Amino acid sequence: MQISKRANGFGSCGYWGRQLRTGEMAILLNEEEIAEAVDRLADQIMASGEGPVCIVGIRSRGDEVAERVCNRLAETDRELQYGVLDISLYRDDLEHLKQNPKLQSSEISFPMDGAHVILVDDVLFTGRTIRAALDALTDYGRPQKVELAVLIDRGWRELPIEPTYVGKVLETKRLDRVVVNLQGTDGEDSVILESND
C-alpha cells in the first residue's frame, strides 16, 4: 500500500495536486492541521454567542472531537455541558447489515428540554448519521436549539443537512474513503484519504 505525501495545491478545500489511483492513500491532515481545525471549530462556537451550551459528541470519534472542543471552550467562561451519543439504534441501514453494530452507552446527564445542543462529529458525509443523531437526541427531550459542528465536511450529502460549524472542508470523490484517526481512539492524529475511484 502506498501512502503519498499530499501533493501541493492543498488549500482550504481540496487535495488534488494530482489524481490518486484506486487503492492509493494520501495523508490529508496531520496532527497539527487537525489541532488547527479543532481550534477553528472552537473559535466559531465562541464567536456564535453566549449562554450555556451542551456539546454532544457522536460515537465513535465525534466524542473525542467534542472533548477537544470542550477543552478549548473551557478556557472561556461559557457555561458548558458535555455528552456522548451512540446512534446505532437509530441507523437507517440496520436491515441491510449482516451484523448489527456494537452498541455503546450514551451519556446525556443534562436535561434535554430547552437545552442548546451542539452535535459534534468527525466527518460529515451523507448526513445520515446526523439524521439518526437528531432522532436519538430528541428522545431525551425537546432541545431549544440544535446545531452541528464537524471536524471535516467532505461533501456528498444525501439528506438536507448542513453543518453550522466546520473545521475543514475537503473536496472528495463520492467513493473515496476518508479515515479519521484520533489519539484517544486510534493512537495517532491523522486524516487519510483512500481513493476508490
Place this chain on the structure above:
Amino acid sequence: MVRKDLLDLASLSREETEEILEQAKPLKEVFQRSVKKFPALKGKTVLMLFYEPSTRTLSSFEVAAKRMGADVTVFDVPSSSVVKGESVRDTVDTLQAMQADYIVVRHQMPGLPGRIAKMTKASVISAGDGAHAHPTQGLLDAFTLREVYPTEEGKRVLIAGDIRHSRVARSTSTVLKKLGYEVAYLGPGSLVPEVPGIARFTNFEEAWQWKPDVFYMLRVQKERQGCQFFPSVSEYHKLYGITEDRFRRISEEGLWVMHPGPVNRGVELCDAAMDYERCLINQQVENGIAVRMAVLYLLKQGEE
C-alpha cells in the same frame, strides 16, 4: 454474533454469551430516558407463539419488542389452533404468511423451537421448551448476577428446588458455569440429577457448608403437586425454602436471593425474604426486558 435463532444456551460460545450480556447494558440505560423507545426494529413483526400459558415471559418479550419499535402479535394457540387440530407445521406456515420476522415460541415439547427454526427464515427464540431450555431466563439471571458481582471469580450460586423438571435450572446453570460461577443444586434426592461439575445437596444444612453467595429458589410447580415429590407445601418450605430462620442468617451474612417468579409466598420464600434489599426478583424482571432486547437486536433473519 451471526445467528438466526436462539434455541438454547449450551450452543452459544462464551464470546457470544458475553456479547449478549454486554449489549444488554446500553439497552437497559434507555429505560431511564423520557422516551423509552427507539426504532431499531421499526417495520419488523414479532409473533409470540405460546402453547403454554406464561404471563411474565410473554409480557417481557412484548415490552422488549415494542420498545424497539416492532409490531407484536400474540398468537394464542391453546385457545385457537390446537383446539381445531391444526399442526405446528400449518401454524408456522400461517405465521410465515403473516411475514413474521421473529417467532418467540413456548411449548411443552423439548426441541420444538428448533424444529420450527428449520421451517422458517424468521428468527426463532425459545421462550421455554419442556425441561430443555429457557435461554433468555438464563441470560437475564447471568446479567443480574453480573450487576452485583462484576467479576464472578469463585462466586457460588445454590439453585434449590425441583431441578430435574426445571428448564430454568438447566439454562441458568449452563450460562453461569460458562461464565465461571460455581453452581450447586439442592432439592429432594429424586429431583436433583447428578451433573458433572455441579455439587449436589439434598438437605439445606449441607448446602450451608458449601458457603453459597446466592440462593436461587426455583418456583414450585403446583400442578406437579400430588406426584409424591413433595409431601406438602409446608413440608417443602421447611426442607428447601427460605424460612424465617434461614432468612435471618442470609441477611446477616449479606447474601443474595433470586427467583424466576412468580413466587409462591411462604413456599419458596418467607415474606421477610421478599422484602429483603438483596432480593433480586425485581431486578430480574427489569433485566429480562433488556436481555431480550439484546437478543432481538443481535439475531439476523435468514436469507430469502
